[in-house]
Amino acid sequence: MNETLERWTTRRAFILAVTGAAVGLGNIWRFPYIAGENGGAVFLLLYVTFVLLLGLPVMMAEIMIGRAGRRSPMQSLGHLAALAGGSRHWRWLGLFGAFTVFCILSFYSVVSGWSIEFLVASVNGNFVGASPAEIGAGFEAFLADPGRMTLNHTFFLFMTMSVVAAGVAKGLEKLNNLLMPLLYLLLLMLAGYAATTDGFGQALAWLFMPDVAAVTPLVVLHAMGHAFFTLAVGACALMAYGAYMPDHQSLPRAAGAVALLDIGVALLAGIAIFSVVFAQGMDPGEGPGLMFVTLPIAFAELPWGALWLSVFFLLLLLATWTSSINLAEPMVATLQGIGLKRGPATAVIAVAVWLVGLLSVFSFSTLAEWRPLAGMNFFDLVTTVPTEIFLPVGGLAIAIFAAWVMPAQSALRALDAGPAGFRAWRVLVRWVSIPLTLVVLVAGLW
Ligand code: PHE
Ligand code: NA
Numbered sequence: 001m002n003e004t005l006e007r008w009t010t011r012r013a014f015i016l017a018v019t020g021a022a023v024g025l026g027n028i029w030r031f032p033y034i035a036g037e038n039g040g041a042v043f044l045l046l047y048v049t050f051v052l053l054l055g056l057p058v059m060m061a062e063i064m065i066g067r068a069g070r071r072s073p074m075q076s077l078g079h080l081a082a083l084a085g086g087s088r089h090w091r092w093l094g095l096f097g098a099f100t101v102f103c104i105l106s107f108y109s110v111v112s113g114w115s116i117e118f119l120v121a122s123v124n125g126n127f128v129g130a131s132p133a134e135i136g137a138g139f140e141a142f143l144a145d146p147g148r149m150t151l152n153h154t155f156f157l158f159m160t161m162s163v164v165a166a167g168v169a170k171g172l173e174k175l176n177n178l179l180m181p182l183l184y185l186l187l188l189m190l191a192g193y194a195a196t197t198d199g200f201g202q203a204l205a206w207l208f209m210p211d212v213a214a215v216t217p218l219v220v221l222h223a224m225g226h227a228f229f230t231l232a233v234g235a236c237a238l239m240a241y242g243a244y245m246p247d248h249q250s251l252p253r254a255a256g257a258v259a260l261l262d263i264g265v266a267l268l269a270g271i272a273i274f275s276v277v278f279a280q281g282m283d284p285g286e287g288p289g290l291m292f293v294t295l296p297i298a299f300a301e302l303p304w305g306a307l308w309l310s311v312f313f314l315l316l317l318l319a320t321w322t323s324s325i326n327l328a329e330p331m332v333a334t335l336q337g338i339g340l341k342r343g344p345a346t347a348v349i350a351v352a353v354w355l356v357g358l359l360s361v362f363s364f365s366t367l368a369e370w371r372p373l374a375g376m377n378f379f380d381l382v383t384t385v386p387t388e389i390f391l392p393v394g395g396l397a398i399a400i401f402a403a404w405v406m407p408a409q410s411a412l413r414a415l416d417a418g419p420a421g422f423r424a425w426r427v428l429v430r431w432v433s434i435p436l437t438l439v440v441l442v443a444g445l446w
Helices: 009-023 025-036 040-069 071-084 087-125 132-143 144-167 168-194 199-210 218-230 237-242 251-279 292-299 303-339 342-362 378-405 408-415 418-445
Strands: none
Touching: 009 237, 009 251, 009 292, 009 303, 025 040, 025 087, 025 251, 025 292, 040 071, 040 199, 040 218, 040 237, 040 342, 040 378, 040 408, 040 418, 071 087, 071 168, 071 378, 087 144, 087 168, 087 237, 087 292, 087 303, 087 342, 132 144, 132 292, 144 168, 144 199, 144 303, 144 342, 144 418, 168 251, 168 303, 168 378, 199 251, 218 251, 218 378, 218 418, 237 303, 251 292, 251 408, 292 303, 303 342, 342 378, 378 418, 408 418
């Protein structure tokens, strides 16, 4: 065991850290726009089902590997594989995860930068009295301005990397302890406010009354990818956090709490967003701009709109901050694993992510016509493929490793739920999660 590795100081700190990783753009930006494009309630039903049958058991698998290995993801995988007499090539799964979070962080930072821009704009009262056409045009103008977008992207990445450089106990934990409770408070206020709008009833119907005819293999694939993304599962990112998990903490209980909090945030955000969308007679299938265009328009016409809008973007920024820290951690841990110090490791990653992020920035202007794959521009590509393919593939490999390869004794101890709990988890992963992920991947891609 690596005694120099830091630990979360309390059980609560671990749950907060994992919740901080889970709750982010996925809940507040991605869930509403993907649900809006994929039939609302049908998507919600599928995604919650996938969270319970795949996301949650695989989340446990991932954290178990980190907790049993107590090393960086690559080293933990290699070490546990060797213990079981298996192939050390399993460690490349850690590298695949680092590549996945690298792709995700590159656009995550850009979109989080949008929320910085919008936070500043709404605090300045820029949306007050603006017409829907003006607000729409303002967003278009912002997307067409790579300079401003780059500035926000740079600022956000700097915020992320300064916390990561400070290390787990000092950096991540303090931040999470402060931000997560604040986030729930703000979100409850927003949802309470949404309940007073005219669109509330329609938003509930849109979110909770599924039209089963809308189910296609592609909708199912989107929902599965989203379940992995929103729980931060499949990229060895939670594996890195698991390495810092204290002894004597039941993993199913911790993971269950995180999944419930994550679904809760998506629901509250969805209710808040769709209430104002419907109150204003707008289109839920608007795409990635949904939140950024419809909310300022909607709030501009509502009492205290500028204040609520500022609260909303502040909330989003805080949530994305704690997630992006988790996205960076496995890359930093990987470089630390090959001997770099934390500071230089963080700097190397920051520069690389920043550069690739520029490709997303320019996808809205200079590079708009560059379509590297299947007619998608770089931004579309990097927001789709890593989430809907890399995460499920990584999650599948993680599940196979935890349920079939690593020593059962280590797995049992790392799950910390007794022999019966362990057997139940293993049956679920072996005979439900693994086959289901395979079937959905194959059906969706085909
Ligand atoms: N779960 C985060 C969100 O919902 C995104 C994320 C994905 C974070 C993968 C870490 C790893 O925004
Ligand atoms: Na999430």
